[in-house]
Amino acid sequence: MPxxxxxxxxxxxxxxxxxxxxxxxxxxxxxxxxxxxxxTATTMVKHLSDVQLVTYHPRQGVLLxxxxxxxxxxxxxxxxxxxxxxxxxxGYDWSEVHADAERLEHAVSDKFIDKLDxxxxxxxxxxxxDPIPSSxxxxxxxxxxxxxTCTPGRxxxxxxxxxxxxxxxxxxxxYMIFPGEDFILQExxxxxxxxxxxHLRTRGSATVGYGLAGRILVAEP
Amino acid sequence: MPxxxxxxxxxxxxxxxxxxxxxxxxxxxxxxxxxxxxxTATTMVKHLSDVQLVTYHPRQGVLLxxxxxxxxxxxxxxxxxxxxxxxxxxGYDWSEVHADAERLEHAVSDKFIDKLDxxxxxxxxxxxxDPIPSSxxxxxxxxxxxxxTCTPGRxxxxxxxxxxxxxxxxxxxxYMIFPGEDFILQExxxxxxxxxxxHLRTRGSATVGYGLAGRILVAEP
DNA sequence: TGTTAGTTTTTGAGTAGTCAAATTAGATCC
DNA sequence: GGATCTAATTTGACTACTCAAAAACTAACA
Ligand SMILES: [Mn+2]
Ligand SMILES: [Mn+2]
Ligand SMILES: [Mn+2]
Ligand SMILES: [Mn+2]
Numbered sequence: 001m002p003x004x005x006x007x008x009x010x011x012x013x014x015x016x017x018x019x020x021x022x023x024x025x026x027x028x029x030x031x032x033x034x035x036x037x038x039x040t041a042t043t044m045v046k047h048l049s050d051v052q053l054v055t056y057h058p059r060q061g062v063l064l065x066x067x068x069x070x071x072x073x074x075x076x077x078x079x080x081x082x083x084x085x086x087x088x089x090x091g092y093d094w095s096e097v098h099a100d101a102e103r104l105e106h107a108v109s110d111k112f113i114d115k116l117d118x119x120x121x122x123x124x125x126x127x128x129x130d131p132i133p134s135s136x137x138x139x140x141x142x143x144x145x146x147x148x149t150c151t152p153g154r155x156x157x158x159x160x161x162x163x164x165x166x167x168x169x170x171x172x173x174x175y176m177i178f179p180g181e182d183f184i185l186q187e188x189x190x191x192x193x194x195x196x197x198x199h200l201r202t203r204g205s206a207t208v209g210y211g212l213a214g215r216i217l218v219a220e221p
Numbered sequence: 222m223p224x225x226x227x228x229x230x231x232x233x234x235x236x237x238x239x240x241x242x243x244x245x246x247x248x249x250x251x252x253x254x255x256x257x258x259x260x261t262a263t264t265m266v267k268h269l270s271d272v273q274l275v276t277y278h279p280r281q282g283v284l285l286x287x288x289x290x291x292x293x294x295x296x297x298x299x300x301x302x303x304x305x306x307x308x309x310x311x312g313y314d315w316s317e318v319h320a321d322a323e324r325l326e327h328a329v330s331d332k333f334i335d336k337l338d339x340x341x342x343x344x345x346x347x348x349x350x351d352p353i354p355s356s357x358x359x360x361x362x363x364x365x366x367x368x369x370t371c372t373p374g375r376x377x378x379x380x381x382x383x384x385x386x387x388x389x390x391x392x393x394x395x396y397m398i399f400p401g402e403d404f405i406l407q408e409x410x411x412x413x414x415x416x417x418x419x420h421l422r423t424r425g426s427a428t429v430g431y432g433l434a435g436r437i438l439v440a441e442p
Numbered sequence: 443t444g445t446t447a448g449t450t451t452t453t454g455a456g457t458a459g460t461c462a463a464a465t466t467a468g469a470t471c472c
Numbered sequence: 473g474g475a476t477c478t479a480a481t482t483t484g485a486c487t488a489c490t491c492a493a494a495a496a497c498t499a500a501c502a
Contacts, residue, residue: 042482058481108321119312260452260493446499452493460485460487467480
């Protein structure tokens with residue numbers, strides 16, 4: 001059985017790998033995402049390599065093995081189902097579910113997760129629009145593009161928010177920018193570094209930085 | 222913040238203290254209940270004493286301080302609310318809730334527990350009839366007597382099962398011996414070491430050992 | 443009173459995870 | 473080709489928890 005620390009490293013490696021062009025995750029990136037020093041990450045990565053969860057390329061980075069990916073998807077499934085539960089059942093605000101899920105995901109059994117999945121009616125996405133892997137480990141995400149790559153004038157629907165930071169999420173909530181909401185993209189300026197959208201229903205407009213807009217995934221219907 | 226190991230020790234000390242005439246819990250008892258060697262228990266108890274959770278009487282045993290009792294009751298509240306949730310909401314069998322609760326109790330936040338309490342409608346007891354402490358730390362248990370101290374001929378109602386062992390609980394389930402069920406006490410023999418009861422509705426009779434009967438708490442209405 | 447059995451404590455060692463600080467390897471830039 | 477900057481690795485040390493085995497204490501019994 002993997003410890004909760006190992007579970008956490010594997011999950012982080014998966015998500016970092018996802019948001020990365022080149023396959024391997026370098027130590028700097030991993031250590032920052034884990035909140036540990038680079039030396040600690042190196043030590044742990046060697047251990048993960050020993051137990052076949054990652055392949056380690058010294059001075060370059062890590063890559064998940066098939067076994068590691070399995071574990072990562074199981075953790076993502078746990079995390080996201082728990083987030084859905086906290087919001088839908090216990091009445092958490094969707095901007096606050098992350099922290100509690102982060103600890104619960106390491107304490108639940110497979111039995112718990114499967115029963116929870118059933119109780120929630122087999123949801124496909126969590127409160128942030130992140131897709132929930134099935135119990136067999138398959139995951140399918142909707143086709144989306146980052147908001148900062150869309151062409152102005154087009155109508156877009158918010159599908160997913162990639163950042164888990166409560167401050168970011170509360171800010172998005174104030175702008176009505178969350179999964180399911182429709183907007184018209186008014187302006188997108190790489191030079192000015194801003195993206196402006198107008199909410200379809202309320203006509204309210206919001207301007208966010210280019211970097212943040214990259215973490216807002218939308219569909220162009 | 223106490224680690225989950227510390228939380229577990231404190232909870233165990235509380236329950237052992239409860240089922241004990243003399244106040245102090247000796248090392249042998251504590252180490253057995255924790256599943257560690259006596260030396261380990263001694264080491265930990267010294268640490269718990271350093272952080273004011275227990276008072277340690279060398280070569281005699283430990284006693285919770287007020288601070289320790291606070292923590293113990295918070296843990297018991299968590300444990301029992303989680304057990305109630307697993308049974309009532311997720312559909313666990315009440316004989317199986319203990320193991321999962323044992324890990325979850327260390328991973329939930331106060332916010333989680335208070336929201337769960339509300340969602341469940343502020344239950345007073347868990348699936349085994351154990352009373353659930355309030356968020357302010359008060360606990361009130363119904364007046365009960367162990368089944369092996371009752372006088373034959375009397376009608377009794379099962380209120381609480383003290384043992385968490387799944388085998389014991391499944392056995393009790395087969396006999397219909399669980400909170401809320403009514404029986405007539407037919408025979409109680411300290412010599413033979415058995416207690417025989419008859420289920421009021423079904424007329425089915427059950428015989429259990431004297432020791433086990435001591436873990437079945439009943440009310441004589 | 444002396445012996446013995448049971449309990450408790452001490453000691454030394456091991457695992458998992460972490461950090462600080464020194465060192466090494468690569469890349470980049472003149 | 474060097475000088476320099478950054479990322480990565482190594483080393484030594486620390487915390488929290490654990491065990492095995494030896495030593496010490498207590499209590500009770502002969
Ligand atoms: Mn986590
Ligand atoms: Mn999420
Ligand atoms: Mn526990
Ligand atoms: Mn219980």
